[in-house]
Amino acid sequence: MSPTQFERAAEATPPILAKKIRGLSDRAIAWIFVAPTIFLLLAINIFPLIWTIRLSFTNFRVNRPNAEVQFVGLDNYRRILSDADIWLTMQTTAHFLIWTIVLQVLIGFSLAYLINKKFRGNDLWTTIIVFPMMLSPAVVGNFWTFLYQPQIGLFNYVVGFLTHTDPSSFSMIGDVNLAPWAIVIVDTWMWTPFVMLICLAGLRSIPGSIYEAAECDRASKWRQFWTITLPMVLPFLMLAVLFRGIENFKMFDLVVQLTGGGPGSITELTSINLKREAFEKWRTGYSSAYAVILFVTVFGLASIYVKALNKVKER
Amino acid sequence: MKSKLFNSAAAIGLLFGISAFGATGAQAADLTLCWAAWDPANALVELSKDFEAKSGNKMKFEFVPWPNFADRMLNELNSGGKLCDLLIGDSQWIGGAAENKQYVKLNDFFDKNGISMKDFIPATVTGYAEWPKNTPNYWALPAFGDVVGWTYRKDWFAKPELQAEFKKKYSRDLAVPKSLDELKDIATFFQGRDIDGKKVYGAAIYTERGSEGITMGAMNALYNFGFQYDNPAKPYELQGFVNSEGAVKGLEFYKSLYDCCTPPGASDWYMSQNIDAYKSGQVAMQMNFAFIWPGVNADANVGGDKSGYFPMPAGPGGHFAQLGGQGISVVANSAHQEEALAYIKWFAQKDVQSKWWTLGGYSALSSVVNDPSFATSQPYAQTFLDSMAIVKDFWAEPSYASLMQATQKRFHDYVVAGKGTAKEAMDGLVADWTKVFKDEGKM
Numbered sequence: 069m070s071p072t073q074f075e076r077a078a079e080a081t082p083p084i085l086a087k088k089i090r091g092l093s094d095r096a097i098a099w100i101f102v103a104p105t106i107f108l109l110l111a112i113n114i115f116p117l118i119w120t121i122r123l124s125f126t127n128f129r130v131n132r133p134n135a136e137v138q139f140v141g142l143d144n145y146r147r148i149l150s151d152a153d154i155w156l157t158m159q160t161t162a163h164f165l166i167w168t169i170v171l172q173v174l175i176g177f178s179l180a181y182l183i184n185k186k187f188r189g190n191d192l193w194t195t196i197i198v199f200p201m202m203l204s205p206a207v208v209g210n211f212w213t214f215l216y217q218p219q220i221g222l223f224n225y226v227v228g229f230l231t232h233t234d235p236s237s238f239s240m241i242g243d244v245n246l247a248p249w250a251i252v253i254v255d256t257w258m259w260t261p262f263v264m265l266i267c268l269a270g271l272r273s274i275p276g277s278i279y280e281a282a283e284c285d286r287a288s289k290w291r292q293f294w295t296i297t298l299p300m301v302l303p304f305l306m307l308a309v310l311f312r313g314i315e316n317f318k319m320f321d322l323v324v325q326l327t328g329g330g331p332g333s334i335t336e337l338t339s340i341n342l343k344r345e346a347f348e349k350w351r352t353g354y355s356s357a358y359a360v361i362l363f364v365t366v367f368g369l370a371s372i373y374v375k376a377l378n379k380v381k382e383r
Numbered sequence: 384m385k386s387k388l389f390n391s392a393a394a395i396g397l398l399f400g401i402s403a404f405g406a407t408g409a410q411a412a413d414l415t416l417c418w419a420a421w422d423p424a425n426a427l428v429e430l431s432k433d434f435e436a437k438s439g440n441k442m443k444f445e446f447v448p449w450p451n452f453a454d455r456m457l458n459e460l461n462s463g464g465k466l467c468d469l470l471i472g473d474s475q476w477i478g479g480a481a482e483n484k485q486y487v488k489l490n491d492f493f494d495k496n497g498i499s500m501k502d503f504i505p506a507t508v509t510g511y512a513e514w515p516k517n518t519p520n521y522w523a524l525p526a527f528g529d530v531v532g533w534t535y536r537k538d539w540f541a542k543p544e545l546q547a548e549f550k551k552k553y554s555r556d557l558a559v560p561k562s563l564d565e566l567k568d569i570a571t572f573f574q575g576r577d578i579d580g581k582k583v584y585g586a587a588i589y590t591e592r593g594s595e596g597i598t599m600g601a602m603n604a605l606y607n608f609g610f611q612y613d614n615p616a617k618p619y620e621l622q623g624f625v626n627s628e629g630a631v632k633g634l635e636f637y638k639s640l641y642d643c644c645t646p647p648g649a650s651d652w653y654m655s656q657n658i659d660a661y662k663s664g665q666v667a668m669q670m671n672f673a674f675i676w677p678g679v680n681a682d683a684n685v686g687g688d689k690s691g692y693f694p695m696p697a698g699p700g701g702h703f704a705q706l707g708g709q710g711i712s713v714v715a716n717s718a719h720q721e722e723a724l725a726y727i728k729w730f731a732q733k734d735v736q737s738k739w740w741t742l743g744g745y746s747a748l749s750s751v752v753n754d755p756s757f758a759t760s761q762p763y764a765q766t767f768l769d770s771m772a773i774v775k776d777f778w779a780e781p782s783y784a785s786l787m788q789a790t791q792k793r794f795h796d797y798v799v800a801g802k803g804t805a806k807e808a809m810d811g812l813v814a815d816w817t818k819v820f821k822d823e824g825k826m
Contacts, residue, residue, distance in 0.1 A: 131461045131479060132781070153792075218647035219665075242650030244800045330592035331650050332800025333792060347454060349785040350461070 117363075124357035131350040144357035154358075156333065157341040163248060164255070164323075164337060165316050169309055171256045176263025177305065181297075183264070184271045194268075198261045205258070209325020212254045216240040216326075241327050244334045251323050251335050255316065263308045270304030271297070303381045310373055317366050338362060413441050414722050417456060417467035418709075420446035421654075422678050423527055426742040433738075434729050440722050449654060450594055457784070460485040460714070468717040469726055471526050471709045474510045479781035480712065481514035486522040487713040492724055493521060498731045504528060506774045507747035511710030516779065523710025524727050525747035527674070530694075530770040531603055531705040533566075534661060534679055535559070535668045537691035539578055548572075559693040563607055563636060566668075566696050570644035573667035585644030587660040587669040588637075590799055591653035597798060598777065598790045599653075600670055601637040602705050606775050607698025608633030619826050621816055626809035629700040634805040636698075638798045650799050661685065672707040673770065676763035677743040692766040694773065706774035708745070782819050789815035 078086070092100075124144055128137045148154055183194055200208070215223040218236040228235035240250040274296065282292045320339040323329070329336035342362065346355035416431070418424050424446045431442045445466060447455045453473065459466050460480060472480065480486040489512075493499070500508045500521060507525035514522055539545065540557050549557035553568055560566040570585030577583075589600025602610070609629020614620035624630075641649075646665050649656070654671055658678070661669040662685055680686050695704035711730065713723040729735060736748040740760070745767060746752060758765045778786045790812060797808040820826040 131457065131483065133461075133463075133483060216648075236647040239648040239650060242648050242799070244802075324593070328591075328593040328651055330795055330799060332592075332796035332802050334800055344788055347458070348788055350457075351785070 120356045121360055123353050124360050126353040128353040128356075129350050130352045137353075140353065144354045145361065147354070148358050148361060153333070154338075154341065157336050157338045160248070160333075160335060161317065161319075161337045161339075164251060164319065164335075165313060167249075167252045168255045168259070168316050169312055171252065172260045172263045172312055173305060173309060175256065176260045176308065177267045177301070179260065179264040180267035180271055183268060197264060200258045201261045203258070205322040206325055208254065208258050209322045212250075212257075213241065213326055216250060218242075242331055244331055247327055247331055247335050251326055254326060255319070255322060258322070259312060259315075263305075263312065266304050266308040266311075267301060270301035273304075274300045299383075303377060306373075306377045306380060310370065310377065313373070314366060314370060317362075413443050414468045414719055414726060415443045415445055415466060416469040416471070416726075417445040417447070417459070418471040419452045420448045421674060423674050423744050426739070426744045429742055430735070430739055430744065431726075433735065434726055437729065438722070438725055440725070442726075450591075453594060453784075463716055465716050465718060467714045468719045468723040469711055470714050471711045472523070473709055474706065475777055475779045475783040475787070477511070477514045477522055477710070478779045478783060481520070481522045482781045485715055487715050487717075487720060487724075489521045489524065489713070489727070490519070492727075496728050496731075498524070498728070502749055504747050504749055504752065504771055506706065506771060507708060507710075510706050510774070510776045510779075511708060511747070514779065523712040524731055525708075526711035526730070527708045528745040528747040528752075528767070528771055529672045529674050529707030529709075530767070530774050531599060531670060531707060532673055532676075532695060532766055532770045533668055533670055533693050534676065535691050535693065536685070536689065538689045539573070539583075539667055540691070542578075545572075559691065560696045562696050563604060563698045567636070567640055567644065570640060570668060574644045579664075581664060583664065584646040584660075584666050585668065586640065587649060587652060587657040587666045587671075588640060588645060589653055589657070589670060590641060590645070590649060590795070591651050591656075592791060592795045592799070593651075594653070595777075595787055595791065596651075596653035597794045598787060599705050599707070601634060601794050601798065602775075602777065603670070603695050603703070604637040604640070604698065605630050605633035606703035606705070607695070607701055608636060609698075609700025612778060619820050621813045621820075625813050625816065626806070631805045631809050633698065633700070634794070634797060634808060637794075638801075638805065641798050673745060673763070673767050674707070676767070677761070680762055690762075692763040694766055694770040702773050703775045704770050704773050706776040708747070780823070780825075782823050785819045786816055789819065 125139055125141060126137050127140050127144075129135065179197060183190060183197070203211075212223075215221050216239070218224050218239045221235070221240075223240065224235035224238065227233070228237075238246065240246045278296055278300075279292060282296060287295070318339050319337055320343065323335055323337055324340060327335040329340045342355055342358050345351050345358060349355075416427070418427065424444070428442075428444055434440070435442055453476075456467070456470065456472060457476065457479075458464075460470075460476075460483075470486075472486075477486075481488070500512060500519070503512075503525045507528050508521075509516060511525045512521045512523045514520055546557050549555075549569075549572055552572070555565075557569065557572070560569055566586075572585070573583055574585040575582060589596045591597055609627055610633055611624040611627070611630075612621075614624055645652075646660060649660070652660070654675070657666075657669045657671050658675055660666045661671075661679070662682055664684065676692055679690050682690075695702075711727060713720055713727065717723055730739075731748075733748060733750055736746040736751045740746045740751055740757075751757065752768060752771075758768060777783070777790075780786065793808045793812045793815065796802040797805055803811075817826060
């Protein structure tokens with residue numbers, strides 16, 4: 069029998085090193101392996117988070133290195149939570165979040181259900197459907213601004229053709245009523261394949277024997293769907309919702325490329341607003357408080373959601 | 384094995400050492416100039432070859448597209464970066480850069496080298512070099528004079544059938560507008576018209592939301608209807624000046640121009656989109672900074688006799704145009720300040736400034752622009768001179784970014800998104816600016 073990979077690694081270890089390692093406990097070795105990751109996590113995530121929380125109680129501005137930094141208590145938090153414009157961006161984000169998730173789950177699940185059926189060209193269609201999520205959001209944003217162009221855009225042309233209207237009579241990204249939907253459409257186009265893939269994994273994890281048993285019990289397809297397929301895919305669907313929810317809560321690049329937050333502030337999501345406060349107005353203390361509020365919101369909602377997800381999985 | 388490992392480590396170490404030394408060694412003779420990525424930057428690259436030949440210093444350039452220019456460069460200054468030795472920064476940055484000691488103060492250097500700000504166009508000195516404004520404290524040398532003006536399709540204006548139709552409708556010739564009302568009439572006249580078998584539109588104006596676009600456009604209308612940044616007798620007193628009746632009417636005018644006469648989808652347009660719309664024959668007129676005029680003049684489709692240029696028309700409250708342009712500064716963090724100052728000394732010379740103009744850069748040196756041959760040297764030269772005589776600029780306070788973002792939001796909300804009234808927008812702007820100045824301790 070040939071030596072295993074571990075045996076080969078053990079043989080290749082220099083004797084001095086082997087001797088040193090032999091003296092370490094399993095726990096110590098585990099720490100050695102984990103320590104670099106923990107160090108990176110502390111340096112890149114935890115330290116900046118603590119620093120941000122600290123800054124959120126000050127009037128610090130990064131573009132005023134010589135100015136005196138004052139402790140302002142909860143003033144930044146009070147100002148943010150009583151700012152009508154910020155609540156408006158929260159509403160805009162909620163609208164974007166809800167509609168993208170609803171559409172992506174419905175379309176993604178439907179596509180997964182179809183793709184899960186055996187048919188010719190199945191793999192080719194899967195590859196084609198997955199293509200949008202492989203692109204960079206910045207590229208997708210730019211690409212869709214051309215598609216939405218009223219005079220030469222393909223989107224306007226198709227809509228004009230189907231509705232017998234002048235394609236240049238409406239502007240998807242320049243009209244206050246259409247712009248919120250313009251960003252929802254693009255995000256749905258780009259990320260539905262992701263939801264589809266997760267659902268597909270769920271569908272393929274359902275053992276065929278369950279369906280065979282249901283067939284024996286003469287359960288209809290409709291009944292099989294509601295009592296077998298959906299409950300067994302639900303944890304996967306919920307996971308997809310969690311991923312998309314977190315991603316879209318911090319959505320920035322795609323929307324900046326498409327609308328820049330406009331027209332007016334109709335598509336200004338919280339992330340865009342935060343970026344303007346932090347890196348255009350340079351209100352570092354204020355924007356730190358803003359970031360902390362967003363962090364707590366996402367973290368809180370995600371924690372509640374994960375608990376619900378675990379309950380569903382336990383059923 | 385041990386010696387192999389040691390040798391490899393030594394080799395890697397040596398390699399790193401050599402690269403680090405190489406990098407440091409190369410920087411000693413290199414000067415990096417940072418600016419926006421646009422046509423004049425290419426002209427500056429060409430111009431700077433003379434400096435390289437004379438000084439022996441090698442010039443490197445870092446050009447950033449306009450929409451990201453402020454973000455990128457202000458990040459660089461605020462983080463104490465050493466990327467730029469020389470920075471041709473926007474005029475509005477001067478307050479912040481001076482107060483935070485990010486630029487080198489140039490008074491002593493000017494005195495030593497016989498460079499006098501009296502030799503430059505006064506508006507450019509105030510706009511690009513001074514902080515505090517109207518005091519002899521200089522942080523930059525005026526490098527590129529620029530101003531918002533108009534380009535129009537001279538060949539369309541000259542069509543006899545359009546001339547006749549326009550005269551019948553408006554009882555005057557179809558010619559360069561002298562007032563904002565006339566400008567709107569012309570834009571309305573061209574909107575949706577078929578010219579040479581193609582649907583065209585009235586005007587391309589600034590509507591960009593993200594950086595400074597709509598402010599740079601709308602302010603022209605506001606100035607000419609009577610808007611003032613504050614009480615001339617009492618600085619930072621905004622009420623009644625920013626939201627005066629004239630200012631409100633100016634914003635209403637700009638919205639009416641956007642509603643009546645721009646191409647479909649022109650809701651987020653700035654310099655490059657306006658250029659594209661004009662060069663592709665979509666619009667009869669375009670608002671834009673003067674820097675584009677050499678490019679328009681040389682364009683195969685719309686250049687030469689097909690295009691004409693005119694300054695911002697007057698309004699009922701005055702005759703002004705939004706100042707653009709920049710000064711060149713030495714970055715305080717630069718390790719090559721002496722070489723950077725030598726570049727400024729070279730750049731300030733009259734023959735260099737004359738060449739700058741011929742290459743497509745707008746010199747701010749009075750002796751160049753006041754030369755009798757200047758006005759006729761290019762088709763747009765006289766318009767440039769006329770426009771530079773009527774300039775006004777946005778706040779250059781250290782808090783300019785907050786002031787700008789508030790303005791962008793208020794103007795875009797009203798003009799493009801149609802939210803609220805002009806009065807509400809201007810009252811809101813007073814509230815926003817007041818908050819900023821109170822935070823700054825200036826009110």
